[in-house]
Every structure is written in structure tokens, then in C-alpha cells.
Amino acid sequence: MRVICLPTSRPVLADVIALSVVGTLSALTIVGRQQSGEGLGSLALDIPVGVAAVGLILALKRWPVQAALAQAVLAAFSPAATPPTNIGTLTVAHRRPLRVAALVALAGVVAHLVQWIWWPIEGLPLRWFFVIDVAVHAALLGWGQWNQARQALLDSLRERALRAETEQGRRVAEARSLERTKMAREMHDVLAHRLSLLATYAGALEYRPDSSPEKLAQAAGVIRTGVHQALDELREVISVLRDGEVEGPGGKPQPTFADLTALVEESRGAGTRIRYDATVSAAESLPPATGRTAYRVVQEGLTNARKHAAGFPVTVMVKGRPGEGLEIELTNASGNGVPLTPGSGTGLVGLTERVQLAGGTLDHGKAAGGGFRLHASLPWPA
Structure with a gap:
């Protein structure tokens, strides 16, 4: 039961x-x-x-x-x-x-x-009964209205708390979306450069199978090293998104303006002919964020040059001083129209957004004498 x-x-x-x-x-x-x-x-x-x-x-x-x-x-x-x-x-x-x-x-x-x-x-005379009667009903009226106002205030505060909680949830969602966008941009900038170098060496192995065993072994070693570096850089990108601009112990900081020379030498080692002209005064006073943006601009320009104009020379010019700004220009020939590696087409879009967030401008298109031109202007306070 x-x-x-x-x-x-x-x-x-x-x-x-x-x-x-x-x-x-x-x-x-x-x-x-x-x-x-x-x-x-x-x-x-x-x-x-x-x-x-x-x-x-x-x-x-x-x-x-x-x-x-x-x-x-x-x-x-x-x-x-x-x-x-x-x-x-x-x-x-x-x-x-x-x-x-x-x-x-x-x-x-x-x-x-x-x-x-x-x-x-x-x-109890009528006049005193009237006074008591009015006082009692006035007290009841005031008490009830006060309770009503108090309840309305509590409801308003509760609604504001719920709205704030909803707003906080929306902000968290937006922050996550921005983190995903940042990760995609960092992965493109870092890995596209590294993988384009690997594609250059792999192309050399494909089109020059008659090379000496020493050169073939050297190229294979470069590819193996590049793969390991690409994996390390992918870990660095994820770590940066988790911990900020600089990694924790055992990692290395994000690239700066001082790393431009190493970037150019790395591309030269992959077989790209580069004319590098840097005229920069007081480079040590360049803001770190501006230096990172400049590095990414040159990196993206060299990556695109290897993709779309492999084997053609590239000119990289960097000049600037405090108070006048930093100018970066990359030019290269048009190439043969056949890209070495397929691209997503979003690299320059993300780069433009990065430069604009740094307070600068980015222009790209056909150069005056033919070929492709990439020009960036970044602020450099005095």
C-alpha cells in the first residue's frame, strides 16, 4: 500500500x-x-x-x-x-x-x-475617533506602499544581476572567439612561413633527383629540422594564447624587431634571393608591439613571395626613426602564375587587421614596375 x-x-x-x-x-x-x-x-x-x-x-x-x-x-x-x-x-x-x-x-x-x-x-468623541481612523488607514497605506516600493527595488536589483550575468556570459563568449581568431592568425603567420621553407626544399628534392648524395642528405636534414621547428612553433603559439605574450620557463619570447635579420637569413638559406636594406635609428626604443607587427609583416611578405614567385628576387626595405614612424616595403616579381604551395587567401586579411590594431596602415597590390608590392606604415612615438 x-x-x-x-x-x-x-x-x-x-x-x-x-x-x-x-x-x-x-x-x-x-x-x-x-x-x-x-x-x-x-x-x-x-x-x-x-x-x-x-x-x-x-x-x-x-x-x-x-x-x-x-x-x-x-x-x-x-x-x-x-x-x-x-x-x-x-x-x-x-x-x-x-x-x-x-x-x-x-x-x-x-x-x-x-x-x-x-x-x-x-x-470617545467623534472628532478623536476620526483622527484615529485617519491615522490608522494612513499608516496602512504608507506601510503597503513602502513594501511595494521595496519589492520593486528588489525585483530591479534581481533583474540587473541577471542581466549582468548574461552580459558576463556574452563577454566570455566574445573573449573566446577573439582567442580563437588570435590563434588562427598566429598559426598562419608562424606555420605558413615555416612550411613554405619546407616546400622549397621538398621542391628542390623533386626537381633535382640527380643531385649528389651529400646535397640530398643535407636537404632531407633541413626538412627534418624544419618539421621539428614547425612543431615547436605550434607549441609556442598555443602557450602564448594561454599565458600571454611571453612563455613560461623553458620557452622563448615572441619575435621582435631584432629578429628580422635572422628571418631574412633563414629565407636566404632556403634559396630565396633577398636584397635587405634596413635604415632604422634608435631601434632599441621601438615599442615591442610595433616590433612584433613589423616582424609579422616581413614574414608574411616573404612567405607570399615564396608561394607565388618562387625563385625570383625579393626586396625588403625597412626605415624609420622615433617620431616619424616605421616604414616597411617588400617587392617581388610576378612569378610564373603557378603557386609553389596553395594558400588560404586570408593571410593578408589577418595581417591588415593586425597592422590596424597597432595603429598603422597596410597597402598591397601591383608594383609600379610590375610584380607585387607590400607596404606597411607603423607608428613610432618619439
């Missing part, structure tokens, strides 16, 4: 308590009137009026104004309806605007004045 227990909800429990308390007060009012010498006629009126007024408390949740006005009408005939009428006035003051609540409170004041006319209180 299974017993089903229905839990008592808080609203039902509150209704039971309210009915019990108000019913007790009404009963005490009736008993007090009988002890003061009122006859059976008043008892016959007080009991049904008190029961009806207490019962109307249940209707206050759904029809607060109508139920409170009905209680006020009942209060005009018997003091037994006074306790539930006060509850009705307080409920309306808590749930309705001030204008409506004030009208209900006024109805309660008038009803109790009529009640005093029917059942005057011995030793």
Missing part, C-alpha cells in the same frame, strides 16, 4: 495563518461587544458580518480592490469586520498604485465613521 503525501505550500500555510489570526481578532471583538452590554441583536449581526469579512480575505489575492471595498461596506455595519478590513486595505496598498490604494483607504475611513454612527464608542 502506497501513501501519497501532498506537501503544504507556503501560500496555503500563509492563508491559514492569516485567516486564523484575523478570525481570532474578529471573535475577540464580538466577545468584547457582548461584555460591554450589547444585546443579542448585535450578536446576530456581528457573527455573519465577521464571517463574511474574514472569508473575503481569500478573495484578496485575485480581486484585491473589489474584496477590500466589500470588506469596507461590511465594516460600516459591525466592528467585527474591522480587522479583516484593515488587512484588505494593507493588501491593496501593497499591490496597487497609490491612487487606487488611497481611494480604498478613504472608503475604509468613511465606513468606520458610519460604523461609529451606528455603534458609538462610549467616552
Whole structure:
């Protein structure tokens, strides 16, 4: 046999308590009137009026104004309806605007004045009863309105907290999206350069199978070393995205302007003919972020030159000084129209965004004498 227990909800429990308390007060009012010498006629009126007024408390949740006005009408005939009428006035003051609540409170004041006319209180003049009547209903009105304002404030704060939590979630999602974009850009800049070098050596092995065993072994060794370097650089990119611009112990910092020479020499070692002309004053004062951006510009330019104009010379010119800015220009021939390695076409898009974030500009297109030109201008404060 299974017993089903229905839990008592808080609203039902509150209704039971309210009915019990108000019913007790009404009963005490009736008993007090009988002890003061009122006859059976008043008892016959007080009991049904008190029961009806207490019962109307249940209707206050759904029809607060109508139920409170009905209680006020009942209060005009018997003091037994006074306790539930006060509850009705307080409920309306808590749930309705001030204008409506004030009208209900006024109805309660008038009803109790009529009640005093029917059942005057011995030793209490009408004027003092009026003062007490108005004071009680004003207190009920003020208490209810204060509770309403407090509840509205709590609801507003709760809504603001929920909105702030939602906004925080949106910011976290945007931050994650930016991190993914940054990772994609770093992977393209770093790995595209490294893999283009590997493709150059692999092409040499493919088109020169008659080379000496020493040269073939040297090229294979370079490819093997380049693969390991590409894996290391991929780990560095992921570590940078996790820990910031500089890796932790055992890692190395992000490339700077001082690494440009090594970058050019690396490309020369892969067989690219490069004319490198750098005229930079006080390079040590160049901001690190600007230096990294300059490195990425040259790296992307050399990568594209190897992809689309393999075997043709490249000119790299870098000049600048504090207060005038840093200018970078790469030019190369058009090539034979057949790229050495396929590209995604997004490298220059990401590079343009990187330069713009650094406060500079990037132009690319056909050079004046034919070929391709990549020009970047970066700010360099004095």
C-alpha cells in the first residue's frame, strides 16, 4: 500500500495563518461587544458580518480592490469586520498604485465613521475617533506602499544581476572567439612561413633527383629540422594564447624587431634571393608591439613571395626613426602564375587587421614596375 503525501505550500500555510489570526481578532471583538452590554441583536449581526469579512480575505489575492471595498461596506455595519478590513486595505496598498490604494483607504475611513454612527464608542468623541481612523488607514497605506516600493527595488536589483550575468556570459563568449581568431592568425603567420621553407626544399628534392648524395642528405636534414621547428612553433603559439605574450620557463619570447635579420637569413638559406636594406635609428626604443607587427609583416611578405614567385628576387626595405614612424616595403616579381604551395587567401586579411590594431596602415597590390608590392606604415612615438 502506497501513501501519497501532498506537501503544504507556503501560500496555503500563509492563508491559514492569516485567516486564523484575523478570525481570532474578529471573535475577540464580538466577545468584547457582548461584555460591554450589547444585546443579542448585535450578536446576530456581528457573527455573519465577521464571517463574511474574514472569508473575503481569500478573495484578496485575485480581486484585491473589489474584496477590500466589500470588506469596507461590511465594516460600516459591525466592528467585527474591522480587522479583516484593515488587512484588505494593507493588501491593496501593497499591490496597487497609490491612487487606487488611497481611494480604498478613504472608503475604509468613511465606513468606520458610519460604523461609529451606528455603534458609538462610549467616552470617545467623534472628532478623536476620526483622527484615529485617519491615522490608522494612513499608516496602512504608507506601510503597503513602502513594501511595494521595496519589492520593486528588489525585483530591479534581481533583474540587473541577471542581466549582468548574461552580459558576463556574452563577454566570455566574445573573449573566446577573439582567442580563437588570435590563434588562427598566429598559426598562419608562424606555420605558413615555416612550411613554405619546407616546400622549397621538398621542391628542390623533386626537381633535382640527380643531385649528389651529400646535397640530398643535407636537404632531407633541413626538412627534418624544419618539421621539428614547425612543431615547436605550434607549441609556442598555443602557450602564448594561454599565458600571454611571453612563455613560461623553458620557452622563448615572441619575435621582435631584432629578429628580422635572422628571418631574412633563414629565407636566404632556403634559396630565396633577398636584397635587405634596413635604415632604422634608435631601434632599441621601438615599442615591442610595433616590433612584433613589423616582424609579422616581413614574414608574411616573404612567405607570399615564396608561394607565388618562387625563385625570383625579393626586396625588403625597412626605415624609420622615433617620431616619424616605421616604414616597411617588400617587392617581388610576378612569378610564373603557378603557386609553389596553395594558400588560404586570408593571410593578408589577418595581417591588415593586425597592422590596424597597432595603429598603422597596410597597402598591397601591383608594383609600379610590375610584380607585387607590400607596404606597411607603423607608428613610432618619439
